[in-house]
Amino acid sequence: MLGSSRTSFSAAREALGEREVAGQTELSSELIAASNVLAGASGLRNALSDSGTEKASREALARSVFEGKIALVAMEIVADAAGRRWNSGRDLVEAVEGLGFEAALISAEAAGRLDTVEDELFRIDRLVAGDEQLRQALSDRSVDAQKKSELLHGLLEGKVDPVTLELVRHLVQYPRGRDLGNALAALVEQSSRRRERLLAKVTVAAPISADQETRLAAALGRIYRRDVDVQLEVDAEVLGGVKVRIGDEVIDGSVAHRLEEIRRRLVS
Structure with missing residues (x-):
């Protein structure tokens, strides 16, 4: 993200941190699910990120779309994001997804496991970088997403924190044109930023x-x-x-x- 999108995401992340969300274990998955909805609906994401439309109208549209489909707090976070300024609809998708990641990290932090999650993400990044066959299997667009998920679970289930597994699973199933290594590295940096380090x-x-x-x-x-x-x-x-x-x-x-x-x- 650049310019106003970066500023908006930073402000939305701060607003998320000010909410009492540490004990809401489903918040991360609901925000990530909302980002998937936006990613698959170009008209909706463009309407929600159109700075030429009044902020209140964009927030109301977000509420009307997600009301009853996700928890109230998740809906309000998406509406808050929609009311901010974005350079593009894709930046809004990335922001809502990033807020889902942040919610997962807040949950891990509240449970005293943030250090573990960050270390595991880094180790998985190194594992993928060092294994060409694995990297291709997880990144190949022709491979069914479910098969990728099964491969990932076989490698990691029971060996890493559930938060780590779910974050990596999402990146593998929904690459959105991203390099897996870069996406993992960005998550590690987001975790470190969470601890103000x-x-x-x-x-x-x-x-x-x-x-x-x-x-x-x-x-x-x-x-x-x-x-x-x-x-x-x-x-x-x-x-x-x-x-x-x-x-x-x-x-x-x-x-x-x-x-x-x-x-x-x-x-x-």
Whole structure:
């Protein structure tokens, strides 16, 4: 999302956080289901995101569509989203879906399992990235969504938190043109943001010790003046050193990066 859509989603997420929704276990699935309805109805999503229509009219339309189909609180959250400014109908779909994800994370946080869910999402992201056959099976549009769901349940059921399983299942069944790895990474970042911490994706040439990881997190925390979660990925191609990505910012201290800089200077 860009511009007004990003601002609207941020405000809608804050409004969701101010509601007493932690104990409403079905809220996430209802919001995600609402996003699926909007994704499948272009006329509706475009009408609800049309900034040329009065806010009250868009909110009333959302209520008329979803009343009796989802719980009252879920309906009001969708109506609130519809009343905000969006660059496109697809941004509204993404926002309602994102609010469903946020509701799931709030539920996990209330149960003291948010750290677990975030870690599991990251590990699943790494599993998918490292297994070409699995990635193709889960991303292949010609494969029936139900078969993908069954494959996913076979891999994860009983091994991860139910919140983790449902979030990943949704991404697999409803890709909406997204790369699965990018979608999983976005969920990890959303979870980290939920805890008001920065997420640092760190690539190293070889595994580091727990003490080294702790000292790295502390050093990054001093730089950014925020608590930092470190998620490690081992990639022999970096050769040595460390590469850190926080949001759109990259700190590349790897040997491979320095060698590439030297190579560019030699040929320039």
